[in-house]
Amino acid sequence: xxxxxxxxxxxxxxxxxxxxxxxxxxxxxxxxxxxxxxxxxxxxxxxxxxxxxxxxxxxxxxxxxxxxxxxxxxxxxxxxxxxxxxxxxxxxxxxxxxxxxxxxxxxxxxxxxxxxxxxxxxxxxxxxxxxxxxxxxxxxxxxxxxxxxxxxxxxxxxxxxxxxxxxxxxxxxxxxxxxxxxxxxxxxxxxxxxxxxxxxxxxxxxxxxxxxxxxxxxxxx
Amino acid sequence: xxxxxxxxxxxxxxxxxxxxxxxxxxxxxxxxxxxxxxxxxxxxxxxxxxxxxxxxxxxxxxxxxxxxxxxxxxxxxxxxxxxxxxxxxxxxxxxxxxxxxxxxxxxxxxxxxxxxxxxxxxxxxxxxxxxxxxxxxxxxxxxxxxxxxxxxxxxxxxxxxxxxxxxxxxxxxxxxxxxxxxxxxxxxxxxxxxxxxxxxxxxxxxxxxxxxxxxxxxxxxxxxxxxxxxxxxxxxxxxxxxxxxxxxxxxxxxxxxxxxxxxxxxxxxxxxxxxxxxxxxxxxxxxxxxxxxxxxxxxxxxxxxxxxxxxxxxxxxxxxxxxxxxxxxxxxxxxxxxxxxxxxxxxxxxxxxxxxxxxxxxxxxxxxxxxxxxxxxxxxxxxxxxxxxxxxxxxxxxxxxxxxxxxxxxxxxxxxxxxxxxxxxxxxxxxxxxxxxxxxxxxxxxxxxxxxxxxxxxxxxxxxxxxxxxxxxxxxxxxxxxxxxxxxxxxxxxxxxxxxxxxxx
Numbered sequence: 229x230x231x232x233x234x235x236x237x238x239x240x241x242x243x244x245x246x247x248x249x250x251x252x253x254x255x256x257x258x259x260x261x262x263x264x265x266x267x268x269x270x271x272x273x274x275x276x277x278x279x280x281x282x283x284x285x286x287x288x289x290x291x292x293x294x295x296x297x298x299x300x301x302x303x304x305x306x307x308x309x310x311x312x313x314x315x316x317x318x319x320x321x322x323x324x325x326x327x328x329x330x331x332x333x334x335x336x337x338x339x340x341x342x343x344x345x346x347x348x349x350x351x352x353x354x355x356x357x358x359x360x361x362x363x364x365x366x367x368x369x370x371x372x373x374x375x376x377x378x379x380x381x382x383x384x385x386x387x388x389x390x391x392x393x394x395x396x397x398x399x400x401x402x403x404x405x406x407x408x409x410x411x412x413x414x415x416x417x418x419x420x421x422x423x424x425x426x427x428x429x430x431x432x433x434x435x436x437x438x439x440x441x442x443x444x445x446x447x448x449x
Numbered sequence: 450x451x452x453x454x455x456x457x458x459x460x461x462x463x464x465x466x467x468x469x470x471x472x473x474x475x476x477x478x479x480x481x482x483x484x485x486x487x488x489x490x491x492x493x494x495x496x497x498x499x500x501x502x503x504x505x506x507x508x509x510x511x512x513x514x515x516x517x518x519x520x521x522x523x524x525x526x527x528x529x530x531x532x533x534x535x536x537x538x539x540x541x542x543x544x545x546x547x548x549x550x551x552x553x554x555x556x557x558x559x560x561x562x563x564x565x566x567x568x569x570x571x572x573x574x575x576x577x578x579x580x581x582x583x584x585x586x587x588x589x590x591x592x593x594x595x596x597x598x599x600x601x602x603x604x605x606x607x608x609x610x611x612x613x614x615x616x617x618x619x620x621x622x623x624x625x626x627x628x629x630x631x632x633x634x635x636x637x638x639x640x641x642x643x644x645x646x647x648x649x650x651x652x653x654x655x656x657x658x659x660x661x662x663x664x665x666x667x668x669x670x671x672x673x674x675x676x677x678x679x680x681x682x683x684x685x686x687x688x689x690x691x692x693x694x695x696x697x698x699x700x701x702x703x704x705x706x707x708x709x710x711x712x713x714x715x716x717x718x719x720x721x722x723x724x725x726x727x728x729x730x731x732x733x734x735x736x737x738x739x740x741x742x743x744x745x746x747x748x749x750x751x752x753x754x755x756x757x758x759x760x761x762x763x764x765x766x767x768x769x770x771x772x773x774x775x776x777x778x779x780x781x782x783x784x785x786x787x788x789x790x791x792x793x794x795x796x797x798x799x800x801x802x803x804x805x806x807x808x809x810x811x812x813x814x815x816x817x818x819x820x821x822x823x824x825x826x827x828x829x830x831x832x833x834x835x836x837x838x839x840x841x842x843x844x845x846x847x848x849x850x851x852x853x854x855x856x857x858x859x860x861x862x863x864x865x866x867x868x869x870x871x872x873x874x875x876x877x878x879x880x881x882x883x884x885x886x887x888x889x890x891x892x893x894x895x896x897x898x899x900x901x902x903x904x905x906x907x908x909x910x911x912x913x914x915x916x917x918x919x920x921x922x923x924x925x926x927x928x929x930x931x932x933x934x935x936x937x938x939x940x941x942x943x944x945x946x947x948x949x950x951x952x953x954x
Contacts, residue, residue: 310786312843330779396814400807435821439829439868440813443821 229274229344233257234264234290235306236282240329244277244306244336251337261285265293273301274344277336280307280318288321295322302343306336334394334446342391357393357444360433362386376428381406385421389434394446396437458682462675463668470667478656485652489645494611497625500584501638505627508586508594508634581641589633605637681706685713697724726793733792736900737785740911744778777911784913787847788899791920798924802837803845805870805877805946812849813868816857824863827853832871838946840925848921851914852881852942858910860885860939867935876948884939893931918942 231253235241238259245255256273258264261282268276268290276294280287291303302324307314310328318326324346325339345355345364355362359372367383369376378386388405389397402418422442426434435443456464583600587593593602606612606624615621621642628635681704688700699717702710751774755767813829820827849868856866860883869880888896888903895901897919900912922929928945935941 310783330782394818396817398810398814400810401814437813437817437821437827437829439831440810440817440827443817445821 230254230256230271231340232264232267232273232276234259234261234276234282234287235279236260237279243333247333247337248277248340251341253340259283261287261290264290268294268299268301275302275304275340275347277304277306277340278323280305280309288318291318291321291323300347302347304336304339304343306331338394338446345391355387355390357390357446358433360390360429360444362390371429378428379421379424381417382421382425382428385418386425386429389442389444393444396441396443398441402442459672459675459679462678463672466671466675467668470671474660478660481656482649482653486649489648489652493623493640493645494625497611497623497638497640498627500582501625501627501636504584504586504636504638505629505634508629508636581644582638583640584636584638587635587637589635594634600639605639681709685709689716692720694727697721697727722795729792730789733785733788733899737781740781740785740900741778744774744781747774748778781911781913784851784911784917787917788913788920791844791917791924794924796924797841797844797926799841800839801842803840803842804837805845805879806831806835808842808846809849809868809870809879812846812853816850816853819854820857820866823857823860825857825860825866826864827857827866827868829868830870835870835872835877836948838877838948840946844921844924848918848944849879849881851918852944855910855914855942856881856883856885856940859883864939873945876946878946879944880941881943882934882939882941884934884936887934887938887940888931896931897929915942918944 229252231248233241233244233248233255235244235257236259241257241259245257248255253274256267256271258267259282262284264276264278264282265285267273278287278290282290285293287305287307291305294301294303303322304325304327305318305323306327306329307318308329315326324343327336327339354364361370361373363369364387369378369383369386384405385402388402399418406418406421422434422436433444435445437443580599583597583605584595585593585597585600585605586595587604596602601616605622606614606626609626609628612624612626613621614624622639623642623645624637624639626635626637685700685705697720699720700713702713705713748771751767751771755764755771758764758767809829809831813827817827853866853868860866865884867880867882869882871878871880892903896903897915898912899916901916902910902912919929922944925946927947930943930945932941932943933939
């Protein structure tokens, strides 16, 4: 999968390229906004990692032109600016994700993967975390290659947790996955789904953070 | 177009003073002129009346007798004083009264009129007035018995009493017409408005001339006193101009007029705040540079060790240390940024009603992986039906993240961290407890100082977490306390937030 990386700092760019390379992406690295726009016009990419403070044409302008051309390429903004305002502006202008520099490399790679997956809209095969494998095409799941049967709700919850593996999803985030924005859903419904998932997957896969939410470790031991 | 806003203070004052002074002058002048017009008219009207009465008494001095002229008995009296030059039956007086302004004392003058006028020279205004005063004496049956040389032969006034007409030359006349009590004679006296107008003009000129001539003097005097009055402003400007960023001492209050005092006081308060901000910024920069050296030096050292390591395990160990050093640097930078943002704030930015439970949940979700990696238990307990509190969600999130992060870092593996949110009498309290080593009582004040670190910590912190927490608490007018953790173990940091942001302290 080809990824366009637009980052002007040579040290950071080199590190990012190495890390993304290692994660199995084919990285095209450009150091200014003009080059980024050129590359976007000549080739297709699975996603772009974009720095805002680029020379010549800055990242926001690259993003604007990209969206103005009707290109729906998933874009992850990687920047040193960390206020809520900066994030809101970037997301409003068409960014798909936003990471502040000094984020861990693992998180960056996980997010790029998630972006690619989402944009592929289920076309891409499967999501593998540890011994769990989620087939996004057939909506089936297997543990150690043994298929398991899940309800639609259970599948949705598990998929969300797997996509965010290594992070904690709050109860409200998971309820949103289940019911959209509807408020006042049955407060026990989520617990019931988690309970069933644990029965099917084993007790240790999904961890509870009491009062906060649930998580699946990035590489369950 | 120049608007009043573009004018300088002295120009405004000057313009204002001039307008007021002139308005005042104009009103006074107008009143004076009006009064003088009234007075003039009254005097002249009185004069007309007197003249008419005098003529009447000449025409019929006694109640019974028809006319006058003492010792001239052959004709009915008027003829005795009439000049024959202008006609057989009507005599014309050559000139009117020498008395001019109201001293027309009847008989003598009128009687002698024919005699003395030729010989005597009258002062010009009197003469002028005399020319413009005319009279007629009519008999009861409408015959003109006597008239002055300038009087027409027709009836001058239709009505008795005062009336006004304009003659063929465009000259306005004021008439007074009167009958003797037995209606035998009718006397009509007129004078032209010219004289009255001239008098009014004279008075007007007397009033207005000094005003107009005094104008430049007045402008100068006003300008002078306005400039003098604004002198302190100039001195203050000079004082402020001399201020430099490295000299932010308060301005002198001596010699500052009362009106400028609030300005100077406000400016002094600002100067103090700026000096304070500048000072803390300098300190922060110096400290930051100093503190950043340590993680960078550690990175360099571990990098060196990793590169030179012959053994795979040694290299891995060095790399792990390298990663920790980098993380420490990252954390330090993040906290310095947070402080740099919080420091200049004078009051809470963008306050709103905050759902503390939601903020705590988000912070918990963010930091839980760190706790899980250390096999710690992180729990959040929220009392049901908690009210929202006024605050800034971003800052409260920074505050909580710092407290929870501290708790995770300073608590041993497999330890417990509890975040407990509940009501207290004036709002919501947030307690962050752990069963870690705690903070000795003697140091519980000092830990809020920037870059303060408890001796003997193996966990390399930045010494900024609690300083940031205290700053956020200050901005929320809230309270922060440090105590022992549950069961007298570990540490509990409690924040008391008020439901009412603007409260009496």
